Amino acid sequence: MNKIKIGIIGGSGYTGLELLRLLCMHPCVEVRSVTSRSLSGKRISQHFNSLSGYYEGLAFTDPDPEKLCSEIDLGFLCVPHGVAMDVAPQLLERGVRIVDLSADFRLRDASTFENWYGEHRAKSLLATAVYGLSEHARDDVRDARLVANPGCYPTSVQLPLIPLLQRQLVSTKGIVIDSKSGASGAGRSPSLATLFCEVEEAFKAYKVCEHRHTPEIEQGLSLAAEKKVVVTFTPHLVPMTRGILSTIYVDAIEGVTTEDMIACLNEAYHNAPFVRVLEKGQFPNTASVKGSNFCDIGLKLDNRTGKAVIVSAIDNLVKGASGQAIQNMNIMFGLHETTGLLSPPLYP
Amino acid sequence: MNKIKIGIIGGSGYTGLELLRLLCMHPCVEVRSVTSRSLSGKRISQHFNSLSGYYEGLAFTDPDPEKLCSEIDLGFLCVPHGVAMDVAPQLLERGVRIVDLSADFRLRDASTFENWYGEHRAKSLLATAVYGLSEHARDDVRDARLVANPGCYPTSVQLPLIPLLQRQLVSTKGIVIDSKSGASGAGRSPSLATLFCEVEEAFKAYKVCEHRHTPEIEQGLSLAAEKKVVVTFTPHLVPMTRGILSTIYVDAIEGVTTEDMIACLNEAYHNAPFVRVLEKGQFPNTASVKGSNFCDIGLKLDNRTGKAVIVSAIDNLVKGASGQAIQNMNIMFGLHETTGLLSPPLYP
């Protein structure tokens, strides 16, 4: 089989690096182009020393849509929100398929997007973009030209909640999502808030009630519940590099047990190799998924209060970004979705 | 004034060390005795190298109630749960006042204690023990013979919630408490779960729906609300040494605003130098209270869902243990409650 020819657009940050790390181990791809205005001409391994010995001939290039599109089958967009909407049409019209890691095409409703993010300059694409939460969108992803790769927090929240809402085991009212993320989610651009001395031995909430992943979460949960779902969502910054743990509080429907909910998830993810539903009494740890594409889920019904406490863990750079992007690419090109993604977590 | 003569019973762990660290800076005390069976005869500064140059003449001793009580005015009990209930009567009957850092005298109701902790062998003391959440118990603490020093999580939860419940600004139903603690809360005894390699780059929930601080939280909130309050409480382990951040979700009463709740806390803590209520839009960070006796509180009403999101931060070893114990001692001996406790947080 011919290798899939890959371009990474905006590859100087952590999601670009993570794609490069993961694609090293992928047997069916060839990375042809990695663009970065600021690093143009620099070799990949000069910028990312961990990759010395890999991609030896490859250097960052200035973005040039014409040339780029003549070389690649699929482009991963790692540009910031607001930029992807300008880049995507250039690739699509030249026949290149896209997995977009930004937020630009995740929300179906343009006005919701504009409420949370600002102007959208490619609204016509919103209807055809496929929201790529892989386990729940395989059929649509397969034929998609433009996949909107889910956000990190929304991935960690939707994977456990969608089946429970679909089967109506939990209430749609009063859902509380308390999420905690490592610092790599904030990216590789220098800022005071993500300096080592500001993050180490520090724990805080941020963007309380106003994080832009809120509408993305609500969109997914509403579709699952077939009714409008509104959530309270609080992200926190953990003094670690990788990992998201989401602790979700939701009222269980009367009579539903811990076992019922675990059974529901096991059934839903029976054929989902990256979702690991833990046994009763077990709860996930971000360390157990570090570097991998797994989402681990554990839960328990608090009989004293009737609330289900659902905990999920992912690596925000893998299942929360570049790993899921590759999973979607695999589906788009007819490969098994685990291809190149089965390295186990790095623990400890 | 004569110095208060202090004994620390069971002083080999982190709360004992933290008492020693803080009492160095206290102008009105003299530490006369630090007991530890395993370290008897060893100098304090041999065991705790950070204290080299302090307490130079002092060594750990075997516990001997007779001798100990002849030397001290007040004993801090740093022994494990289940041991304090045996030690306390020995000190009290010899006229020594006690601040107990264990859980043994925190719950007024013996049967609740026994449900969560096991047998209680000093039930008769439960009625006279004073629950020492300093800001809400000054009058009782002043005259107490036996102060039960609050748990770390309960301190972080009760300080923000008690005034809001007392003024009926928030509902008593469906309270969710999502707490995160540094590893020092687990103590200084070697265990696999608290090894560096197990905690670093790891984040997890533990004792989901079954942590023993739950009844202590509920006791305090129920007293404030004057009705039975049941909570869903999930503690998490953060890869840091010090600090607790509690994120609390509670339904605001119709019509109550963010400003109302902040005003309520400001009024309640007007004369509480260790509680810092943040301005609207600000949220606490454990780094800003590290090493200090402060509790920082920030909150916001999520207008989309009607839930108040309340965030509090303490240093678990200070306001969550040894600092509050000294604050209680200050009150018991007629000192200003801040005496010796005003060193600012160590940041960064």
Place this chain on the structure above:
Amino acid sequence: MNKIKIGIIGGSGYTGLELLRLLCMHPCVEVRSVTSRSLSGKRISQHFNSLSGYYEGLAFTDPDPEKLCSEIDLGFLCVPHGVAMDVAPQLLERGVRIVDLSADFRLRDASTFENWYGEHRAKSLLATAVYGLSEHARDDVRDARLVANPGCYPTSVQLPLIPLLQRQLVSTKGIVIDSKSGASGAGRSPSLATLFCEVEEAFKAYKVCEHRHTPEIEQGLSLAAEKKVVVTFTPHLVPMTRGILSTIYVDAIEGVTTEDMIACLNEAYHNAPFVRVLEKGQFPNTASVKGSNFCDIGLKLDNRTGKAVIVSAIDNLVKGASGQAIQNMNIMFGLHETTGLLSPPLYP
């Protein structure tokens, strides 16, 4: 080709886990047995949650040499120093080849071993054991029955120094080795010194002038220099999980330049895919080798003092233990030495 049948003896610690992690990705092996007295009967993935979904049928077993040896071609010994010397003969006499990760067979001279470690009960094997610093021992490893896998510090020191000593570019006198290791080198057994709160925000030297890797380093350097080499070696504990960085100070021979030394290393490691000699002006970072089998080396001649400053970095659990063990296994069984070991470092 038939898969190599593998046993891991004493597999409950970090080196056992790391073997399991790496062997997941190895196309030519089958892990048949993992022994642990304390965990016998427990499934691998119950003990190591990160491996959930891998090795699903496999559980720890009690060590039973007869049964074990009937099932496997090669045993990795992950037992403590002093135990391997008792286990090795049992396997060898039943025809099973061994890679021993302990120190028991690293020193050729029994009396040196006994000076630093204590009694040796299998001295007769010392003569046939092959010291498995892979890059310098491929021919001997290929046919070895018993490979003594090098220590972590000695690996980081010998790889840069051996070629420089062989070519006589540096002096054998006055070599200073200042090494720094992450906490995983201390293993997975609970101890006060490796608790999170003791390691975090702490940096210290330990076993100053008395670490047991000293004679192993001296043995290797002496062989390379063809004269007795004595070194000053100081290990330090870094608040991180993985990684060793060794900073080595050695007098350059008059007239030798930075370029000469880099050229020497490039030539020596031309066919060594796991040794990455950095360009002039570049120095290694443990983060750039994390999770991988690489050893990165950078160096510089300090013209002001005539000393060469040589810096090397490895992942102590991979090239410093389990990765090199697999590299040796590959060589022993006629595979390319990189087989299964080419996953890139996990950075960030």
Place this chain on the structure above:
Amino acid sequence: MNKIKIGIIGGSGYTGLELLRLLCMHPCVEVRSVTSRSLSGKRISQHFNSLSGYYEGLAFTDPDPEKLCSEIDLGFLCVPHGVAMDVAPQLLERGVRIVDLSADFRLRDASTFENWYGEHRAKSLLATAVYGLSEHARDDVRDARLVANPGCYPTSVQLPLIPLLQRQLVSTKGIVIDSKSGASGAGRSPSLATLFCEVEEAFKAYKVCEHRHTPEIEQGLSLAAEKKVVVTFTPHLVPMTRGILSTIYVDAIEGVTTEDMIACLNEAYHNAPFVRVLEKGQFPNTASVKGSNFCDIGLKLDNRTGKAVIVSAIDNLVKGASGQAIQNMNIMFGLHETTGLLSPPLYP
């Protein structure tokens, strides 16, 4: 006694913050002015949330030498290297004494300064500036108008070495200094290299053989030895916030023992409350000095090689910067040098 009126010039970074933290606890000073162009008008506690409740009336101001000098007795200069040389004359000519935390006045020889740092625009002050390594300069500091506060690495190196060189217990040849610092030494300005994700789980050397503290170290050692001393100095970055540990390798003079060297240090620092010379067999840990002005020193003669291994630990922000600056201020104003500086280290 009247309080000493203090100005902090350039107070927005970590050394300014650390001065503010430490001066909170100082009974004899009043901070009158903290300047920062970028933060002018902002309250101190808005910028540094840890200080909420302290310095409540105080805001950053634009630097205005005339006004500033009318208000203060002493100015701490926390401006970058190259700026202090312009600011200092403005204060001195208005009668304000200075402790300069930058490097501008540390080197007596202007040409050495210019080799390592660039142009010096206030050379005439170099002769009168006093190098404020407090323990070795009390008499000069007492009357100084301009104290050059030592660098962090040079403090950690000179305190152990000066007495040993003065008494000629160690050789002046071939000194190797391997230093390790926490990330706060790099300051509070955002940069890629000090992002959390770049520092966490990473260890590296930097500025190998070219760090600008080299000539400062050599100046101090040469004065002590009364002959030119040249050193090999390698700094490293540790994944922690505070602390420097320097491991120093130096040839002991024939016949000198570990005990001799410890006795020498004990005698030299008999009246130095901030230098803690450890007993034979003990070595320092940065955790044991965190947040304090102590310098802990341990050492051992390696009998196998004749090298003395000397290890020192300081908190780089305290004894390595702001604490020593206050110690110098105390001496300048006739206070006991420990005034306000005796809070014990924060451990754990």
